[in-house]
Amino acid sequence: MNETRRLRRPAEGGYARGDETRRRIIEAAIELFGEKGFTAASTREIAALAGVNAPALQYYFENKEGVFRACAESMADDVWTTFAPVVESAQATLETHDDVDALVDAFIAIQDALAERMLHAPKTSSQKLFFMREQSGHEPQIGSEILEARVRRPLNQVSARLVAKISGSAPDDPVTLIRMVSLYGQLMLFHIAPRSALSILGWSEIDAEKEVLLRSTVREQTRALLRMWHSEGAALAASPDGGAAPRRRTSTRRTG
Template identity: 30%
Template sequence: MPYGRRMAPRRSAPRGSYAKSADTRRAILDAAIPAFAEHGPEGASTRGIATAAGVNQPALNYHFGSKDGLYRQCAEAIVDRFALSMGESTAPAVEFLAAGGSDAARAHALLNGVMHGLVDTLVASTDAQVWSGFVAREMHAPGEAFAVLYDRLWQPGTELAAQLIHAARGRRGGIETARLEAAMLISNLVAFTSGRRVTKKIMGWQEIGPDQLAAVRRSIARQVDALVAVVPGDE
């Protein structure tokens, strides 16, 4: 299925004689993502990115061609890292759907697994807290990276969840409704990315530790159960 292929991370750069080059690219991307997240593509300083990465400024052009090229590659890197983090939870779901996905109970369990993986990636991961600013900018003001994030992350991820919702309902109800519900289900976790500070303050949480993470998982599981239990048109 196309959404399964799109979410797969690209092959890692080879090691050996290419290790230094790959490590330099990684260092530049690690410095550029938070810079672009905070200042945007126009406001971020390539000199500042180079300094933070521990390289000279020409190295940015050598590896990425231009500032715009670096910005697009930041989006590609975010998707690759996201896919790597989500792989254990999404791979069984993709295989299940590719095989026809006829077992409703299995689809329900896989949907829970995907959502729990998403909680771990978006809520528990410190990396995601850095990515979220970059991603939020492209959501609110689409730019050079929007197509990358949409084609490789947002659309295939939402479609995967929608197909699992539809399968968990025994293919009853419309797929369009399942897509809407998948988008809304996933959007709940924005409260822990761009809205993290607000959510912590509302909940009175000083941090999001194991107990808080478990509470988020339970809440998402209840939402999944409620979605699967009600088939549009059968209410």
């Protein structure tokens, strides 16, 4: 897909009105891209839903690819407002602290922000569908590239660095990354497959009391696992070979 040109904006006093028009087009496009997908949603439908004419859409976004890019950028910016403070705080902790408690607290703060985003951030069904379609890999690659660059990569990088420093491993070690993903997976199940998760618990919804239980349980498990990995890493570093030996998988297969 060709790179779209920089979006045009009205000059002088037209900024406020132009921004409002642009916002309406993006909201309409997210709804239609979510419901129909990029290929099936037409620029004419997007313009009609936004209450503008087709030339206005072209004026602000050049073409449908430009609209899709703007949708991904808007959603990435919205998501990043939740994570920016805790990511910046975690980066500062990594630079200034070696204390395991401070590092664990920094990771849990990111995890809490994730829970807050999943449980309380306003999301329409169209926004959820937009993300689902993007994750399926059938939508334009530029959407994933924007979300990766603006949200996922910085969030995952700082999280991997925290797990690595706590456990005495490398941030790009597959074990480190699997551990990071597994810690976040405790919450992601309630976001990706909420019906199944609630069914297992016998819950119809996550009310305030159940949310406290969910979040406190995840925090306790996360803290326990991170401390355990820290202890294992410290023991490995103190071993005669200084932790130089590669990890070995313990086999339970019986021989003979």
